[in-house]
Amino acid sequence: MECEEIHRLLNAYLDGELDQERQLEVERHLILCASCESLAREHQELRAFFKIGAIRYKAPLQLKAKILAAAQREEAKQRFAFLRQSWIYATAVITLGLFLALNILFPDTQKEFFARRLCATHTRFPRMTWCKLPHRSRRS
Amino acid sequence: MEEKQSTFEEFCLPHLDAAYNLARLLVNRDQDAQEIVQEAYLRALKIFKRFHGEDARAWILLIVRNTALSWLKKQPGNAKIVPSDKVIHSVPLEVSASEASYGERERQLHEALTRLPIEYREILIFRDVEGWSYKQLASALNLASGAVISRLSRARQRLWEEVTRVQDRKKSQNGV
Numbered sequence: 001m002e003c004e005e006i007h008r009l010l011n012a013y014l015d016g017e018l019d020q021e022r023q024l025e026v027e028r029h030l031i032l033c034a035s036c037e038s039l040a041r042e043h044q045e046l047r048a049f050f051k052i053g054a055i056r057y058k059a060p061l062q063l064k065a066k067i068l069a070a071a072q073r074e075e076a077k078q079r080f081a082f083l084r085q086s087w088i089y090a091t092a093v094i095t096l097g098l099f100l101a102l103n104i105l106f107p108d109t110q111k112e113f114f115a116r117r118l119c120a121t122h123t124r125f126p127r128m129t130w131c132k133l134p135h136r137s138r139r140s
Numbered sequence: 141m142e143e144k145q146s147t148f149e150e151f152c153l154p155h156l157d158a159a160y161n162l163a164r165l166l167v168n169r170d171q172d173a174q175e176i177v178q179e180a181y182l183r184a185l186k187i188f189k190r191f192h193g194e195d196a197r198a199w200i201l202l203i204v205r206n207t208a209l210s211w212l213k214k215q216p217g218n219a220k221i222v223p224s225d226k227v228i229h230s231v232p233l234e235v236s237a238s239e240a241s242y243g244e245r246e247r248q249l250h251e252a253l254t255r256l257p258i259e260y261r262e263i264l265i266f267r268d269v270e271g272w273s274y275k276q277l278a279s280a281l282n283l284a285s286g287a288v289i290s291r292l293s294r295a296r297q298r299l300w301e302e303v304t305r306v307q308d309r310k311k312s313q314n315g316v
Contacts, residue, residue, distance in 0.1 A: 008290065012292070015267070046300055049245065050245060050303060052249060052299075055161075055249065057164045058157050058161075059156045059160035070181070071181070071182070
């Protein structure tokens with residue numbers, strides 16, 4: 001391995017992220033090359049001195065409350081999300097239109113006729129069911 | 141829905157500090173970081189049904205990172221990556237405990253970090269703060285493993301250069 005390649009792999013080597021073969025190659029090179037070995041040592045010192053991991057900010061207390069409030073608002077929004085769908089309004093308009101159209105097209109007398117027929121068909125059905133009931137249960 | 145929200149809270153709220161820390165290191169200002177985290181958590185809630193209970197911390201952090209990147213794109217003069225094929229050279233940093241106290245060191249490092257292009261900043265945070273493996277970095281940042289090695293290498297190199305600049309500036313301000 002050339003020094004240039006070692007420079008490229010030095011961070012991964014120090015992080016222990018190279019495969020075993022390359023890790024050994026870098027190690028061997030560092031034993032033989034004083035300049036690369038000194039560079040590796042310098043990197044190690046820098047890492048030990050400047051630890052990025054030491055920078056830790058804690059979330060402000062009010063942030064959690066803000067997130068919970070926003071999540072609740074979002075939940076409410078999602079619960080009524082169906083109201084924002086245009087097909088609901090389209091269906092409502094069509095139903096209303098049909099109702100009005102029926103009112104205009106069929107006068108009151110015809111409506112009464114239809115209502116009577118509707119009642120007749122609906123009241124006939126339970127009577128028929130009663131007729132089919134067995135004799136014993138009718139007596140009781 | 142309420143059950144979904146409570147599961148969401150259970151999975152994601154314990155990582156709020158890590159999420160805020162990431163946002164704060166990416167965008168540098170407290171108020172901006174708070175807004176980003178809040179937006180990221182709402183995004184996460186919306187797509188929570190797609191979360192299958194893997195690593196919740198990594199999942200939420202990636203959402204925070206993506207939200208921060210979108211936010212930075214909208215900002216004028218955001219930090220862009222400066223491609224460099226330079227290999228690592230020795231950086232003349234004065235590493236002596238007597239020169240910089242622990243708090244001072246942290247400040248210098250943070251200042252240097254905020255001067256880096258965002259691509260370098262994020263990879264350093266994920267590696268050094270969150271301790272992600274190169275494999276995780278490659279998958280999360282959508283990079284080939286070789287690209288992770290090079291980007292991290294360049295990021296560290298730039299970081300040491302920036303730390304030197306910060307130290308030099310401080311020295312000249314103190315009239316040393």
